[in-house]
Amino acid sequence: MSRINNNTGVPLHGFIDLGGRWYSRTDPNSSNAANGFNEKAIDFYLTPELGQRIRSLMEIALETSEYGQSPGIDFERLQVGYVVSDSLTIWLGRFHTPYGYWNTAFHHGPQIQTSIQRPKFLGFEDTYGMMPAHTVGVWGSGREAVGDGHITYDVSVGNSPRILTGGGPGGGGQLDMNLLGSNNHDVSTLLNLGYEFGGALDGLKLGVHAMRWRTTDDLSPPDTTNVRFVGAYGVYTENDWEVLSEYYKFNDTNISAGGTNHQSWAAYAQIGHAFGRFTPYVRWEAALTDPADNYFGNLAPPIGASYRRDTGGIRYDLMSNTALKFEGNRTEYLDRGLNSYNEYRFQVAVRF
Numbered sequence: 001m002s003r004i005n006n007n008t009g010v011p012l013h014g015f016i017d018l019g020g021r022w023y024s025r026t027d028p029n030s031s032n033a034a035n036g037f038n039e040k041a042i043d044f045y046l047t048p049e050l051g052q053r054i055r056s057l058m059e060i061a062l063e064t065s066e067y068g069q070s071p072g073i074d075f076e077r078l079q080v081g082y083v084v085s086d087s088l089t090i091w092l093g094r095f096h097t098p099y100g101y102w103n104t105a106f107h108h109g110p111q112i113q114t115s116i117q118r119p120k121f122l123g124f125e126d127t128y129g130m131m132p133a134h135t136v137g138v139w140g141s142g143r144e145a146v147g148d149g150h151i152t153y154d155v156s157v158g159n160s161p162r163i164l165t166g167g168g169p170g171g172g173g174q175l176d177m178n179l180l181g182s183n184n185h186d187v188s189t190l191l192n193l194g195y196e197f198g199g200a201l202d203g204l205k206l207g208v209h210a211m212r213w214r215t216t217d218d219l220s221p222p223d224t225t226n227v228r229f230v231g232a233y234g235v236y237t238e239n240d241w242e243v244l245s246e247y248y249k250f251n252d253t254n255i256s257a258g259g260t261n262h263q264s265w266a267a268y269a270q271i272g273h274a275f276g277r278f279t280p281y282v283r284w285e286a287a288l289t290d291p292a293d294n295y296f297g298n299l300a301p302p303i304g305a306s307y308r309r310d311t312g313g314i315r316y317d318l319m320s321n322t323a324l325k326f327e328g329n330r331t332e333y334l335d336r337g338l339n340s341y342n343e344y345r346f347q348v349a350v351r352f
Helices: 294-298
Strands: 013-023 036-046 054-063 072-085 088-096 134-146 149-159 162-164 174-176 187-196 204-216 224-236 241-254 260-273 278-288 307-319 322-333 341-351
Touching: 054 088, 072 134, 134 187, 162 204, 224 294, 241 294
Parallel strands: none
Antiparallel strands: 013 036, 013 341, 036 054, 054 072, 072 088, 088 134, 134 149, 149 187, 162 174, 187 204, 204 224, 224 241, 241 260, 260 278, 278 307, 307 322, 322 341
16 A cells, blocks of 8 residues: 655745945945955755744855855854743744844845845844844743734843954954854843734834843953943834834943943934835934944954944835845945945845
8 A cells, every 4th residue: 555755855945145236435444345246145944844842943044255255154043942832932043133123034035125235233243243143042032912912022041252353354353153152151141022013003013122241352361341232123014114223222341441331322224115016215324332342342443333324225026036126325434444435236136
């Protein structure tokens, strides 16, 4: 008697990122590099079913960095979760750090986000963001019905990131999420609370977030800093509108510099509206960082520097899984003697 095998294996999905970029000024010590066309990444996204309560997520990217010409392989996310109840799932592994909204709503497949680029300060570690976009640790998340809407929450504990001196552009430092344990034997902690409105305000979410970690670099002697931020965010994603905003207020203590305190902030606001297949959008973003703070000061100058960026673009959905985007920005650095520049990009973003 023949048997039917219903096991079709693990469904494979992914994203393709192709395009080009041109700059008004090329400066190896700034946050721009070569002009021309590029093959940016192919991103594989898998969610194997391991059991009734067991969830898993794997994201593997073959990509080129903003500064390199050779592709590399990254396990962008590798996490296993256990569904305790409808209002709690516990994840273990490498995940997107659940602060704000953008970092968990949009992953490495750019087809799902309206713009080509993320806000600069929210960039991934290997594209020289100034915050830990990934965490290796434990993450609990869930939502609970309250009134017409839902309360959402995220709590995480993980390895504190480090700064790799010489890992960034111009020989400066670059963030590393410490895959095999914290080099300073410390942990990062995070809390994110939000409320998703229902009824007439359906599509609106407001939230607050806070995070703390200790960063040690590889200088001799090393600089050690307790980094802390609190902030808020708000999003509206209904009636063809996309309104996104986030704010971060940093209060850092440089332990290796006698316990001195330094304050900085970063924020963005993005507005877009869909007209059929076309979605024009604009974004304002800025970061005002204290260069005397060991954390921001030891990052590569274009990563940790104060800046302002104004962005405008348009997205056209060729099909439901393929988007063509055009984007331009003006980036002005506010300290450290870095050159400001204009940047123009186009992108073909595919989901399969």
